[in-house]
Amino acid sequence: MEQVYNFSAGPSMLPKEVLEKAQKEMLNYGDTGQSIMEMSHRSKEYYEIHNEAKKIFCEIMNIPNNYKVLMLQGGGSLQFSMVPMNLFKNGCADYAVTGYWADKAAIEAKKHLKVNRVLGSEDKKFSYIPKFDKSALSKDADYFHITTNNTIYGTRYIEIPITEEIPLVADMSSNILSESYDVSKFGLIYAAAQKNMGTSGVTFVIINENLIEKSLDFLPSAMSYETHSKNDSIYNTPPTYSIYISMLVCKWIKNNGGVEHINKLNEEKAKILYDCLDESKIFYGTAEKKFRSIMNVVFLSKSKEIDEKFISEAYKEGLINLKGHKSIGGMRASIYNAMPIEGIKKLVKFMKNFEYENKSI
């Protein structure tokens, strides 16, 4: 197959420049005579890559000095447990269940503390984000957990809650670096890299220093923010190659006008696709317009049969991985930073043709 446009929810497309650079450096990084994969994680050469990844990430995310950045293993799923295990104080936390992954996070947290489900949107099949209301939060909540972008239902927070004394924790796995955020509003942000900032195997955690405390006695060292912070994410062998790829992706964002510019492009890309949906007579988007994600565009047709026909014909055109998540069905076009506008245009053109050719069904 030639160039394909991969609409997978993640892992997903990477910038071509990133892959080309990785290819070029595969056997000999710089003048070291080694592949990055062969480098000792305690070597000067690797340290430079490790620090560069952190540095550029901080720069493009505009992360204040009183925050630490950790690069960890285990994915978002391990963070679902690390967050409650590390931030445990009063033993309760509030979770805004606005989608599939938010629900998973709440379920995992419940193993360690009392979970209050507040400001969720299950009542309308996760098609919106409830208006924030501080009084809905528990007085003694150790933190309030949100999912800034809901990959499966295609919604996102258009306004970040101001939680004041209660630390705001955000799973940003599916939209980190896609729009500008004021990090100072958050206590902790985590994001697995494989959607918008690299390949799988590394998860970025941004944590306010005042949340890093002495770990509880039973906490595994490999799950302690304190341990990882003290050891600058080299407590044990880090996922070096995944960190290198994230470094290249961050550099690519920086060289392409930074997050602000990427944000504009993302809005433009999403608009083309949503406009097409709004004009369509056979497709419709599932999320309330106001809360539409600019990363994951979820839509359905009139029937399962049409969905399947659409997905399979699109595949033949090199428009791949358009199948929606099993919990909602239909289609999902994930259009992360690395999806070029040409991919969106090709998809829209295909949708219009498909609609024309199938107008009788």
Add this chain to the structure above:
Amino acid sequence: MEQVYNFSAGPSMLPKEVLEKAQKEMLNYGDTGQSIMEMSHRSKEYYEIHNEAKKIFCEIMNIPNNYKVLMLQGGGSLQFSMVPMNLFKNGCADYAVTGYWADKAAIEAKKHLKVNRVLGSEDKKFSYIPKFDKSALSKDADYFHITTNNTIYGTRYIEIPITEEIPLVADMSSNILSESYDVSKFGLIYAAAQKNMGTSGVTFVIINENLIEKSLDFLPSAMSYETHSKNDSIYNTPPTYSIYISMLVCKWIKNNGGVEHINKLNEEKAKILYDCLDESKIFYGTAEKKFRSIMNVVFLSKSKEIDEKFISEAYKEGLINLKGHKSIGGMRASIYNAMPIEGIKKLVKFMKNFEYENKSI
């Protein structure tokens, strides 16, 4: 720098053929139009790689059918916690502390159950492996934990303990696939990939099915062998690229005569280096001869100054990462599967020259 020989304890050298293949396939794997890093972990294309990695690994390790293979994140360090958290029954376990990492494993386990330190070798600075004696084990031990090869002190088990009804758990991170083992003697084996079977980011676990039980309620799903086993290591996004590299390494072993043949080569390689040490008047090995590791050759000279001079002059010759671990000092040459015999010969030649040139000191 041209070709270097990298004696790092891990991550370390990879077979050149593996890196060349990875380079070639970086932008377009097979005929998919995608990089492996871009592939959805739920795609047919990725499944094939995932299953191939497992299949070849089982083949070259000769793993019986009643064992499951898991490919997980978190490194050996997370296994230090996952083992006690998953195998907990009576609430106690025996640990043979024969080195630095064995000690770390015991320390982490102690957070979750009672740890009995038995058959350790701290009394002689971890320079040997005590003779196994079944009566030293606790009657109610949930398992007995050993470290088959001690990376830092350069020793290894030359005989695997027969523990009968007590499951034997082994950290094989530093010598997996370097010599043939009878897997049926073990209840569980784990090995982080970055020393002998790939790059960092993935850890292989081989577990007897009868040890996979319903997880305790508090156990994070991402740390449950039951969960990972049920989901064939795709409970959440696996470290896809690291798994791909391990697949290539396993294939390389298979194509090069399998573990048995590699074992012979490793013994030959180690012998050249140990012979040199035994003949030397300024270098000496630290491990008792009988228990010498064929993966990590640890040696010291008469003084710290000579050590430093040796390490820095070797570096200039492209013999890199020979510095020993801080806990023992001196030198360590890690000579994993991918270290070519030419690397050993070059090191030995350099050692002899160094000795000749420094005979007066």
